[in-house]
Amino acid sequence: MIPSDLPRSVRSGEELDLIKLNAFLLANVPDVGTVQEVRQFAGGFSNLTYLLKTANQEYVLRRPPFGANIKGGHDMGREFRVLSLLTGHYDKIPKPVVYDETPDVLGAPFYIMTRVQGVILRASMAPTLSLAPERMRQLSEVLVDNLVAIHTLDIDATGLRQLGKPDGYVQRQVEGWIKRYRAAETDKIPAMDRTGTWLQENYPPEQAAAFLHNDYKFDNVLLELDKTTGEPIPLIKGVLDWEMATVGDPLMDVGATLAYWSEAGDSPAYRNFNLTWLPGNLTRQEVIARYAEKSGRDVSYILFYYVFGLYKNAVIAQQIYARWKQGHSQDARFGHLLPMIIELADKAADSIEREKV
Structure with a gap:
């Protein structure tokens, strides 16, 4: 249950x-x-x-x-x-x-x-979750398919285009998050500097604009619950947390999802981001392949988007850690974020070096 x-x-x-x-x-x-x-x-x-x-x-x-x-x-x-x-x-x-x-x-x-009733699969559930691999695979597939559905919404007919400025979106995001990192920097992390430079030197061709959720993962999705078995079924009831939604390159959304998508071979700390490392889930490469198949989009430059997703997550953690280090927060959790920031930076730099997501 x-x-x-x-x-x-x-x-x-x-x-x-x-x-x-x-x-x-x-x-x-x-x-x-x-x-x-x-x-x-x-x-x-x-x-x-x-x-x-x-x-x-x-x-x-x-x-x-x-x-x-x-x-x-x-x-x-x-x-x-x-x-x-x-x-x-x-x-x-x-x-x-x-x-x-x-x-x-x-x-x-x-x-x-x-209120939308449903169940959220959170990373904290992983140690006790006993879903069959076949069911876990179905859930991760429907998660990807729903992201494709979000990206197919007509941004003009819905009026969603007013939420952002698609032209130059990727470059603005990269420059903006590098600036945020520099403003919040507390410790010298060479991998963060190398990754930021690489992103600035490797912008991909612009994709047709789409509506982006910008924080799409299992934690923000409500699934239907089978009342007999007490297990989630591959039916999404609702998507939550639209606070960062905008209009821009849809592969930025995919990259953000991939940056949270941990696998069995990842470190224990990185697996804390999600429960996608449990048996049956799609791998990151399978997520990319399924998204490409269902959306028809060119994913040749997906490495860039994945690396940016990792970099952005590191910057968010760095901002929280900086506030704690400066005495603006007493939350003890925030004081333990530095190793995670370093790990995200190293993962991004390693992906660049290996040219692999």
């Missing part, structure tokens, strides 16, 4: 003001009803997610972490706009309900959406 992501009691210091919230709902979306209970989903390093229970339905509320720089990567309005644009064109999403751009109600902007 695999449990769904069960919400827990709200963490101390992260409570919601129910009086203000219910007054806001009554004034703006009275059909939602009165929130009678609030629980909180276990979070990573990103936005806070709450379960709201009314008399007849369950909703999910998303807001930035307390004390976060709202302009720096916690854009609730963007997430809400993405879901609104996808509504009617892509059915594997929660229904957006309401967005408040002010801090008046909860101290920060927030939005509410309907």
